Amino acid sequence: MLNRKITYRLYPNVEQEARLRETLGLHQRLYNAALEERIRVYRETGKNLSFAGQCKALTQWRKNSAGLRSVNAQSEQVTLKRLDLAFKHFFRRVKNGEKPGFPRFKSLHRFSGWGYKTHGDGWKLHPGENGRHGKLYVQGIGLVPIRGRARTAGMPVTCEILHKAGKWYASVTLEIETIRRACGTERGAFDWGLTEFLTIATPQGIETVSNPRHLKNQLAELKRLGQSVSRKIRMAQKLSGREKGVAVSANLRKAIQHVARLHAKVARQRKDFLHQRSAELVKRFGAIATEALAVKDMVHSGGAHKKGLNREIHAAAPAAFLQMIRTKAEEAGAWYEEAPTREIKPTQRCHACWKLPDGKKKLSDREHHCPHCGATCGRDENAALVLLRWLEERLAGVTGSGREPSEVWSGGGFAALKHETHAIP
Numbered sequence: 001m002l003n004r005k006i007t008y009r010l011y012p013n014v015e016q017e018a019r020l021r022e023t024l025g026l027h028q029r030l031y032n033a034a035l036e037e038r039i040r041v042y043r044e045t046g047k048n049l050s051f052a053g054q055c056k057a058l059t060q061w062r063k064n065s066a067g068l069r070s071v072n073a074q075s076e077q078v079t080l081k082r083l084d085l086a087f088k089h090f091f092r093r094v095k096n097g098e099k100p101g102f103p104r105f106k107s108l109h110r111f112s113g114w115g116y117k118t119h120g121d122g123w124k125l126h127p128g129e130n131g132r133h134g135k136l137y138v139q140g141i142g143l144v145p146i147r148g149r150a151r152t153a154g155m156p157v158t159c160e161i162l163h164k165a166g167k168w169y170a171s172v173t174l175e176i177e178t179i180r181r182a183c184g185t186e187r188g189a190f191d192w193g194l195t196e197f198l199t200i201a202t203p204q205g206i207e208t209v210s211n212p213r214h215l216k217n218q219l220a221e222l223k224r225l226g227q228s229v230s231r232k233i234r235m236a237q238k239l240s241g242r243e244k245g246v247a248v249s250a251n252l253r254k255a256i257q258h259v260a261r262l263h264a265k266v267a268r269q270r271k272d273f274l275h276q277r278s279a280e281l282v283k284r285f286g287a288i289a290t291e292a293l294a295v296k297d298m299v300h301s302g303g304a305h306k307k308g309l310n311r312e313i314h315a316a317a318p319a320a321f322l323q324m325i326r327t328k329a330e331e332a333g334a335w336y337e338e339a340p341t342r343e344i345k346p347t348q349r350c351h352a353c354w355k356l357p358d359g360k361k362k363l364s365d366r367e368h369h370c371p372h373c374g375a376t377c378g379r380d381e382n383a384a385l386v387l388l389r390w391l392e393e394r395l396a397g398v399t400g401s402g403r404e405p406s407e408v409w410s411g412g413g414f415a416a417l418k419h420e421t422h423a424i425p
């Protein structure tokens with residue numbers, strides 16, 4: 001059994017929207033009340049309240065509050081569970097000798113939503129034809145039109161209602177039995193880069209996939225708007241002479257909402273782009289390789305020469321992209337492998353003679369000139385070719401250890417392996 005998440009956008013009418021807001025407020029107040037209770041009990045007795053203890057208290061609270069009674073009981077337990085997790089996280093970090101912030105009271109703006117544990121208890125999904133769009137029943141709200149599509153059909157298990165930048169979403173977890181996705185028969189390796197999004201090497205040659213232009217423009221717009229908001233906040237601080245608790249004008253609130261909306265839009269489009277590109281790769285290739293990326297290291301440990309690249313690295317989201325390919329390849333029964341970077345050094349090594357240069361290439365060197373054999377090409381092109389050669393040697397059974405792809409590769413695909421789970425750690 002596999003779990004997949006699908007996000008639907010909700011289209012509530014005016015009345016439903018008002019009830020959604022009301023429910024959000026009830027969950028937010030429940031969260032804060034439960035936090036207050038934990039603090040009070042700790043001050044008075046020195047003991048920590050447990051999740052089970054708070055669930056018991058909730059039964060009492062429900063008896064005394066018509067508001068709480070109007071909301072699905074299980075979803076209220078989910079809110080208590082979230083608080084419990086916040087505390088567990090806090091104590092774990094304290095234990096590790098870190099200095100975490102104590103779980104905070106949440107304002108309505110910071111409160112993202114609520115969740116349900118069981119399909120049919122407080123919510124029910126009514127997908128439309130072919131799993132597209134449809135309606136979502138939410139207890140106390142009614143039947144709300146939704147837009148979205150599950151890539152694979154499955155049984156709904158849990159649901160989260162999310163409020164983001166003025167819009168409502170439902171994130172539904174589906175339990176999936178079988179996945180039907182076909183993979184291709186070609187083999188290819190790709191390098192992820194800054195100049196081009198992908199440089200793909202196949203036995204036929206080199207191809208590139210560019211970064212989407214519109215994202216670049218939107219990032220610029222996002223930066224400009226963000227700066228304008230910061231300026232307005234600084235101005236308000238200056239005028240009031242205070243750092244915190246500055247009154248937010250209607251104008252400023254509008255500007256903040258605008259930034260949040262654009263942010264969400266950029267994130268959504270970026271995710272769509274990554275889904276499309278990863279689906280294309282799996283559809284075409286039966287064996288795909290790339291370099292294992294330590295993105296965290298790339299972003300944080302870089303010196304000054306990497307600083308300007310940080311935003312670009314985040315914008316291209318390689319970690320999310322590789323995860324998408326991994327999942328889709330698994331669904332299709334394609335062979336996907338990440339080359340061990342330290343051992344293979346795809347950006348340093350020469351694809352033609354397999355030798356490493358004497359000095360280290362810098363990230364800013366865009367060309368590959370091999371001092372040993374004289375091979376010359378673009379840096380990303382060379383890396384993709386190194387990875388392709390590595391993949392082909394793996395398929396031929398020349399290198400590596402553990403379960404070898406060569407055991408199942410028949411030149412045209414992994415016929416014997418289709419729909420069988422496999423992964424090389």
Ligand SMILES: [Zn+2]
Pocket residue numbers: 350351352353354355370371372373374375
């Ligand atoms: Zn060479």
